[in-house]
Amino acid sequence: MAFELATPSRILESAHLPGDPPLYQVRTCTLDGGPVGTSSDFRISVDHGPELLAAADTVVVPASFELGPVFTEGRLPAELAAALALVRPGTRMVSICTGAFVLAAAGLLDGRPATTHWRYTDRFRSLFPSVLLDPNVLFVDDGDVLTSGGVASGVDLCMHLVRRDHGSGVANRVARRCIVPPWRDGGQAQYIDLPVPDPGDDGTAPTRAWALERLGEPLALRDLAEQAGMSVRTFTRRFRDETGLSPGQWLVSQRAYRARQLLEGSDLTVDRIAREVGFGTAASMRQHLRETLGIAPSAYRRTFRGTE
Known part of the structure; x- marks a missing residue:
């Protein structure tokens, strides 16, 4: 998902003090270092393979429709499991939208609070019943593991990372630069469309x-x-x-x-x-x-x- 993939770079690399370099360096990798398709009409070519994960302080897993057995069985394919094994202990793990499925399949969310896009609540719960899923919030901060809902809630989570790491002053400057709210009220519940029940003939x-x-x-x-x-x-x-x-x-x-x-x-x-x-x-x-x-x-x- 091109939007979610670009969100961390756009928000985090906008964080810096006046006259100083950015406070974050965001680098993108693929499983094999090669280009990948997107949900849009273009492919993305990156400069790094999975070895980049061994040097990361924070790993962000963006959204994807192409999650294979992660999305259907709750299981990491061997190539993805090998890549995540390179992540150092104590590294902060972050997901945007369906990226939470990857963290859950890796066992990183067992017994912990988390969220994902509200549309995938039932599927997520069926695959990962041990995760304390809350589909109504924009994001969940559980210390070293953070998850967000879909699309624009990735912006909310990245803004939260800036605020948590460097304070409200830096976060407010990022918000002005990117023309986004520094903090958004409410949660995903305000965006969920509740269907009107079919009158039917039976029951209630x-x-x-x-x-x-x-x-x-x-x-x-x-x-x-x-x-x-x-x-x-x-x-x-x-x-x-x-x-x-x-x-x-x-x-x-x-x-x-x-x-x-x-x-x-x-x-x-x-x-x-x-x-x-x-x-x-x-x-x-x-x-x-x-x-x-x-x-x-x-x-x-x-x-x-x-x-x-």
Whole structure:
């Protein structure tokens, strides 16, 4: 992935004090020192093979769609395993997007918190159940191992590396030079599109469709169960079996999703949106959006609407 591959060089080599050379030297290697294809319409030729890894203080594994058995079996191919074996003990390991699959296949994430692109959550968890995966955050810093979500969250992680290594002053200069935020609010959750459930005919789906038309109204658990023609106990069990959530959790997520739509596509005030989606008050909506998205309503609106 050309963007993710270029991110560390662009961000880290922009870090320097006025009049001084860059604080990082970024070098790129391939498994055999030869050119590689990209997801774009060009190939990349580099000057280094895997021997470069033995001298690195930090190793960044960028995103790739071509991960072979790493992506299908959770296993490193022999050539990649041999290359990673050259990395010195104590070297800081970093991944961007699906690069986390490589770190996990190498056993570097076992029992540790990590993240990857939210689209690959299910695949990652099935291959690496011992990893403490959090797909909602932009990046995870676990000391000597750091992982990030997809695409632009690699920028967030590289900015974090600069801040951690050299302080906020240097990081802020990099942010101005690269025209990126020095720190981005929230996490990946604000970028995940929640699908509207298929009304269907069976189970709790018709009740969910009914509730979506009435999000602005008080919806008690008993009301939902009566609409479904079930006891509260049966409805709660069926609901969790079908959605993986309790009715209360599902309602909050759907109200948050509707609030996101209105923040992006309307000029309604935060107070009005809170009433429209069933949160009642702006304070309640702020709390729920911070819990589900990690960001305040006003910050979300600025991010996704911008200015005319």
